[in-house]
Amino acid sequence: MSKSPRRVGNLPAEVTVFVGRRREVAEAKRLLAASRLVTLTGVGGVGKTRLALRVAGELQRGFPDGAWLVELADLSDPGLLPQTVASAVGARSQSARHMADSLASYLAGKRLLLVLDNCEHLSSACAELVGRLLATAPGLVVLATGRQALRLPEERVLRVPPMSLPEDRVLQPARLLQYEAVNLFAERASAAVSDFHVTPENSAAVARLCRRLDGIPLAIELAAVQLRALSPEQVLERLDDRYRLLRGGSRIAAPRHQTLHALIGWSFGLCTAEERTLWMRVSVFSGGFDLDAAKEVCCVDDELAPDRVAATLRSLVDRSVLIRNGSGDRVRYRLLETIQHYGRNRLRATGVETVFRSRHRDWYQRMAARAEAEWFGPDQVEWSARLRQEHANLRAALDFCLTEPGEARSGLAIAGTLRVYWLSGTGFVSEGRRWLDQFLALDQEPSPERVKGLWCGAWLAALQNDVEAAEPMLAESRALARRFDDDTALAYTTQIAGLVALHRGDLTNAVALIRQALRLHEATGDPVGTAHALIRLATAAVLLGDAHTAVTLCTQSLAMSQVHGERWFRAHTLWVLGIARWEQGGHRRAIALEHKCIRLKSEFDDLLGVCVAIEALAWIAATERAERAATLFGGLSRIWQVTGLSRLSYLDEPHHRYEAMTRHALGDHAYEKAFRRGSELSPDEVIGYALEERAEPGGAADEPAPGGLTRRERQIAELLAEGYSNKKIAATLVISERTAESHVENILKKLGFTSRTQVAAWVTERPSHPA
Ligand SMILES: Nc1ncnc2c1ncn2[C@@H]1O[C@H](COP(=O)(O)OP(=O)(O)OP(=O)(O)O)[C@@H](O)[C@H]1O
Ligand SMILES: [Mg+2]
Structure with missing residues (x-):
């Protein structure tokens, strides 16, 4: 992590030249110095968003935790507001607790600038959330935009005026360009037509045109484009016609609304x-x-x-x-x-709106289905990023299913299909549950979609440690799976029942159920279900102290991941394998495995996955490096608190045991001190601290011999372990396929192995060499 001051946040770069607004920028800054909530109001297209981004960009350095833009224009469900803000600022939450609570605790200790753009259609939800966040987060400053104010007592309002305009008299071009509206017009016009200039000949028309456009930047931009085909005079004439037309109608809109409406309508007509x-x-x-x-x-x-x-x-x-x-x-x-x-x-x-909304829904429904089908494969990271990018569209599709009569069944299907997205740790467990709950309530008729919705819902609930909610869903899902002869659903229902037993601490039952599920998944040829079952069985084995069985199961699971070229389950497996190796006495190996797990899970932004690996590192440190263990425990407690995530309940028992051991080794005072040090770190710092530990030199007794591989061969072996084909290895390292092939043969020979899977298993347990 770099120590140099850097800009933190997600403000987009400006793609067009910013014009004028010096007074407004200064005024907004003055208001923000006096109050922690400032709202920029004004008609559509007047430049509220642009101004807000400008001001935020200039103030950004004063906010060590960053300046963050949350775009609300596309959000229609006020219930998703806290979730939307949380994911924009990078506060991930999987907790069943109210999302607003976890967002509030995430922001509590931060010095952060939040830009809430386009609040108008959600103004009461925004007012409620902002009021609450300001009360709990003293370092938070909010800059909102909207057609109207939020009406909170602490709010200061800045009405964004139209851009400055010349009066109605003849002016020289240079004087004219000092007016913001003219300046913007000239900027955009010269972008459209490269040889456009404001000249003594056209200056009167340009000035009139800008006045005609009321100095509204959006209108100016739309009009400037017309210069490709028309002179400023002609644009003006056409506009006049349009206005007469509008005035003839019975619109009771404010004049400025009319301007923009006319402009957009005119652009549309052209x-x-x-x-x-x-x-x-x-x-x-x-x-x-x-x-x-x-x-x-x-x-x-x-x-x-x-x-x-x-x-x-x-x-x-x-x-x-x-x-x-x-x-x-x-x-x-x-x-x-x-x-x-x-x-x-x-x-x-x-x-025909419904026709196209429904085609939109179909497209995203197919995308979700493809993501699900291809999830267990080499494109997993890309799918994860792609679904994230399409989040607003996925929501719109789900929203259509929720509000359009007769579409709830598809909604149920989409929400279930997206389980890979809700669960893969991108922090949308609560949102997934919310959609599923709504659709399950809306469409109660027995259907295959309902079966899947039920077991997916139970799964998400179990991840939130909410077994009370999971159990009735599982019961209904089991009954319906039998009725529809749905073996896939039966397999998952059984597996999730095992997961619930694991949460309840009933390990014997958990193992029996998951074993049964494993057979069912294998019978249906479902690699995802199989991988989940193997990992869960390995987890149960570790909790039962049976490291040997756990290692066998992990090896099976890693081989599957390798064959399919996927990484998410691989990371998950490394976590369990690390604990198993440690129980067998292999500290260095165990640490290397947990580090790999953390790195891989970070690629998916899977904070829960990262945290369980940090927890394992703390257990490993508990006996010999107790101070480090206490710091890691402190760091985790802080992550749980700020993200609203929570430790999986089946890890509670070992957690308390190792925590007590650490405390005993250090004594209360030293324990508290080290714990506090950890709890003062940010989540990223905790991760950095967890990763910093290099395997201790000298203690290599439990390491396999390096096998005499060259650096290049080691590099290729690492790629092999990720399931890369010779072709992909060749492309990645920019070598020929033949060369890759001969490297692979050398590796097999040197290590005395006969298959790529053996190489993969060998690589997996060696400390990684991050670039
Ligand atoms: N000061 C400026 N300099 C350059 N371009 C500007 C300026 N202000 C606004 N614009 C441009 O005008 C257009 C409309 O501005 P913006 O989107 O900020 O308006 P808004 O008030 O947020 O509109 P809405 O109410 O629809 O959200 C955008 O293309 C923006 O880039
Ligand atoms: Mg805007």
């Missing part, structure tokens, strides 16, 4: 039929989308052919309707809030 169609249809996405998604969701008829989508997206970007982020394969498109709103209304007006 689009080609294809562009209009695409604009309306992509408005069903939340939080951005990529080309493939747009093609699949938006192309149903001859109005838009799939091979026209890429070009049409590009032209919408040119028209400032879409914002494009990323590059290459990772390009994503996004609509500004007001523009999305407009598209959505038009789509609704044409009576």
Whole structure:
């Protein structure tokens, strides 16, 4: 970890030039110095978000725990507000406790700036949450934006005015450009047409145009793009026509709302039929989308052919309707809030909104199903990241199923299919449960989807140590699985019943149930279920003091992970294997295994997985390095507290035993001191501290001989253990496939092995050599 001061947070980089607003920036800063809650209000498109980001960027260095943007425009369920804020700021929570509580304790000791963008549609939920967080977190400062204020007593409000405008008299270009609106217009116009300048000839038209646009930045941006085809004069004329049209109507909107509405409507009218169609249809996405998604969701008829989508997206970007982020394969498109709103209304007006929302749902339902099917494989880390990126869309799809009559069954299916996502430690256990609970309540009719929803729900509940909730779900799931002859469901139901027995401390029963589940999973050919069962059986064996059995089971599980090229279960297995090796007297090996587990679990952002490995490191240290053990215990207690996660209850007994041992070795005073030192570290520091311990030199008696491998061979052996094929090894190390092949042969020869799996097992238990 670098010690140099760095910017912490998630503020996006500015992609276009920022213009003016010196007074507003200064005023916002002044208000933020006086109050911990400042809200920027103003009409749509006036520049609230842009200003907030600017101010936050300038103040960022004063907040050691960072400046964090939480975008709320896409969130429709106020119940998910605390979860959304928590995941934006990186506070992960798996606890069943109220999410707002764990967020509050996460923020309690932090000096952090929170930017809540677009609060208007959730203003009472925002007010409640912000009020609560400010009360419990003295170092928290909130900068909110919205069409209106939150109405909290401590709130200071800054109304963001339109950009400054020239009066109605002739001015020289240089003078004119001192006005923000003109400056912005000139900026964006020259981006659209490279030789555009404000000249003595066009300056009067430009000034009038900016006045006509009321100095609203979004309107200015949309109008500037028109200069590709029209002169400023012509743009002005067309606008006048449009306004007359609008005024003729019976709208009772404020004039500035009318301006923007007129502008967006005008931009819409100028689009080609294809562009209009695409604009309306992509408005069903939340939080951005990529080309493939747009093609699949938006192309149903001859109005838009799939091979026209890429070009049409590009032209919408040119028209400032879409914002494009990323590059290459990772390009994503996004609509500004007001523009999305407009598209959505038009789509609704044409009576086909449901068609496209349901196609959107179908696309994400298929994505979730693919993620589930491919989870146990080489693309696992990518899937984990991809689902995370699509979180807002997944929510929108689930939301559609929740609110659209007759769609609850699909919702149940999606929420169940996403179990890999809810569980894989990205911190969404509570959210997964919430969706499942809602759909299970909405669609109570027996169905295969319900069976899966039930066992998934029970699983998530068990992970939260909530066995009371898990048991009735399991009972119903078991009965329905039999009724539908669903062997997969029966296998999981049995396994989760075993997990619940483990939580209850009934190890004998747990082992019997999980063994039974293992047979069922093997019979259905389900590697994920099998891997889970093997790891759980190994865990039970370790808890029963049977290290030998645990090692055998772990070896089986590692071989499966290796064959499939997956890493999440591998990491999980390393944790259990580490404890087993330690029980067999292999301290160094055990520590190396726990370190590997922590590194792998970090790739998935699986904090719970990381924490159980740190717990194991503390046990290992308890006897010989008691001070370190106490510090690790202190560090963990802090992580539990700030993240709202909790230790799996079946680890309580050994935890208390090793904690007592540590205390005894150190004496109360020294124990408390070391514990306190740990509890003052941040979660990242605790992880760093846990990883810092290098295997002690000299104590290599329990290590296998290095086998005389060269550095390159060791490197290749490490990749082999991750399930890489010769081809992938070759690509990773930029060598030919033939060379990779001959390295692998040498490794086998030197180690006296006959299979890659043996090499993998050998590598797994050697200390890693992180780059
Ligand atoms: N000071 C500025 N300099 C440059 N561009 C700006 C400035 N202020 C706003 N813009 C641009 O104008 C557009 C609208 O601004 P922004 O999204 O901040 O408005 P908003 O008030 O947050 O709108 P909404 O109410 O829809 O959320 C954006 O494309 C933004 O980049
Ligand atoms: Mg905004």
